[in-house]
Each structure stands twice: as C-alpha cells, then as structure tokens.
Amino acid sequence: MHTFTLAGRTVRRIGYGTMQLAGPKAMGEPADPERAKAAVRAAVDAGVRLIDTSGYYGPEVANRLLAEALRPYPEDLLIATKVGARRSPDGGFVADAAPEAVKAAVRENLAQLGVERLPLVHARFMPDSTVPWADTVGALAELRDEGLLEHVGISNVTLELLDQARAVAPIASVENEYHVGHTGGRDVLDATTAAGLPYLAFRPLGNGALAGENSPLAKQARQLGVSAATLALAWLLDLAPNVAVIPGTSNPAHLADLVAARELALPSDVRAALDEA
Numbered sequence: 001m002h003t004f005t006l007a008g009r010t011v012r013r014i015g016y017g018t019m020q021l022a023g024p025k026a027m028g029e030p031a032d033p034e035r036a037k038a039a040v041r042a043a044v045d046a047g048v049r050l051i052d053t054s055g056y057y058g059p060e061v062a063n064r065l066l067a068e069a070l071r072p073y074p075e076d077l078l079i080a081t082k083v084g085a086r087r088s089p090d091g092g093f094v095a096d097a098a099p100e101a102v103k104a105a106v107r108e109n110l111a112q113l114g115v116e117r118l119p120l121v122h123a124r125f126m127p128d129s130t131v132p133w134a135d136t137v138g139a140l141a142e143l144r145d146e147g148l149l150e151h152v153g154i155s156n157v158t159l160e161l162l163d164q165a166r167a168v169a170p171i172a173s174v175e176n177e178y179h180v181g182h183t184g185g186r187d188v189l190d191a192t193t194a195a196g197l198p199y200l201a202f203r204p205l206g207n208g209a210l211a212g213e214n215s216p217l218a219k220q221a222r223q224l225g226v227s228a229a230t231l232a233l234a235w236l237l238d239l240a241p242n243v244a245v246i247p248g249t250s251n252p253a254h255l256a257d258l259v260a261a262r263e264l265a266l267p268s269d270v271r272a273a274l275d276e277a
C-alpha cells in the first residue's frame, strides 16, 4: 500500500521534511536558496503530498522557502508543522511549551506559510519542558476548537506521553525518530500500528548516515540495484501500513532515490538482515 489516511486525507507514505532547507544544523539561510526551493518542488513533482516542517527551522527560513517554492499550494498537499520548541542561541533546541507560547507558534506558522488553517500540528515533547504535557497538548486542542488547526499530533513521545495526550484530545499522528540505526521506542510504533494511528518516522536516513556510498546498507542496496537511501526508506515502509517517512534533502537530484522506495518490494532475507543489524 503506497498510501495511508492522515489528518483526513489520503496521502502517499513517502513525505518530505524541510529541515535541510535552512542553513547548516537548520540555522539561518541556506547557501543556495534557489536550489533549496528546487528540492521542494522536485518533491511535489515526484508525487510527495506530505511535507513536515516547523517555524523553528531557521527559524522561519524553512517555512518561508517552502511557501515561496509552492504557493499556491497544490490542493491535495498536507503540510504538517510542529511547535513546542525554539532555537537556543547555541544552535540547539529548547522547550517552548507553555500554552501561550504554543499558541503563538501556531499563529507564526500560519503567517509564515500563508494559510488560514493548518491541517496538522504536532506538539513536540521536549524533556527540558517544565510545563505539564497535558497543558501543551491542550493548547493545541483549544486552537483546533477555534478553527486555527484541524488535527493535533504529537512528536518525540513515549508510550506514557502518548496515553496522556490521548486523554486530553484525539491524536491524529505520532512523529518519532525511527530508522535502521535507531529502533528505540518500538513500543510506541507498535502501539500506533495496533491503534491504526499514523506514525511519521522522522530522520529516516539517520540524518544522512544511512544514505550514500558509505552507508552500512550500501552493499545490500547494490545487490538489489537500488541506492542505500531507497533501501533505508523501503525498510521503514515495510514495517507497518501506518508508517510514513519524511526524509529531508536540499538536493533536487536526490528526490528520485527517495520516492523510489515505494516501488521496492523488500526480499524477506534482506528484511531479516536489516532487522538483525
């Protein structure tokens, strides 16, 4: 199955993440903004209709480039954004999860993307947050009731945080890190699969470590006649029908490799070897 239902839409399970559109470490402007915009357009041209983004990439830069590249947006495009964190001066991310901060971030995303309503907003859990998780999720539920967003998702969550969030509001998706090199949190993935809840696997190429010639998957990929990036994504898509991937690239030439994953039927021996690894 190439598609699944997310936030009331049927979308292909290969999406695109905008973090690589901003400068190094998602801070500041990219070296070549036109190339970055060409990468987003290449994603849409290749059939991608799920784009994951955030106002804190850049900050603002990724959302601005996304809007410049795609507006007017294709009608069937689903843009998912994230709130709950902000950039720290040293380039990291820190919690910004108080209800008023979360609400302000949603409004900033609306303005940056140039839309009146966001289809899906993820509350990103930050371990350094001092705000009760239920309050952060509750703030998004309030904005949903006000019509500023349609669906509430959560990100970087444990099973306990998933349960807590579901007690506050209907949760439309979970966005967690998962890839061949990071299989912690399998309990959360399994719980979403059991519940038929969409699961967006972020950083699906291990931030690039699983792609390219030096990838630990390179040998198996060569044997299958595909790139390591394609194999890394195909392994994820093969995990369960509720799993989507949101790889990032600033290189338009890399898109073909990414969307090729939907055509790759994973042989069971390769699946077993990667599971083992």
Ligand SMILES: NC(=O)c1ccc[n+]([C@@H]2O[C@H](COP(=O)([O-])OP(=O)(O)OC[C@H]3O[C@@H](n4cnc5c(N)ncnc54)[C@H](OP(=O)(O)O)[C@@H]3O)[C@@H](O)[C@H]2O)c1
Pocket: 016, 017, 018, 019, 020, 052, 053, 082, 124, 155, 156, 175, 176, 201, 202, 203, 204, 205, 206, 207, 208, 209, 211, 212, 227, 229, 246, 247, 248, 249, 250, 251, 254, 255, 257, 258
């Ligand atoms: N919810 C969260 O807390 C969270 C955290 C992190 C990320 N995310 C989301 O996940 C998305 C993806 O994560 P990510 O961008 O950090 O990591 P990623 O998708 O795992 O890897 C991106 C890296 O892979 C390289 N790459 C992509 N396609 C390639 C190809 N075909 N061949 C060789 N190299 C390739 C890119 O370089 P090039 O640019 O040169 O292609 C880039 O360095 C983000 O954009 C963001 O939307 C969410």
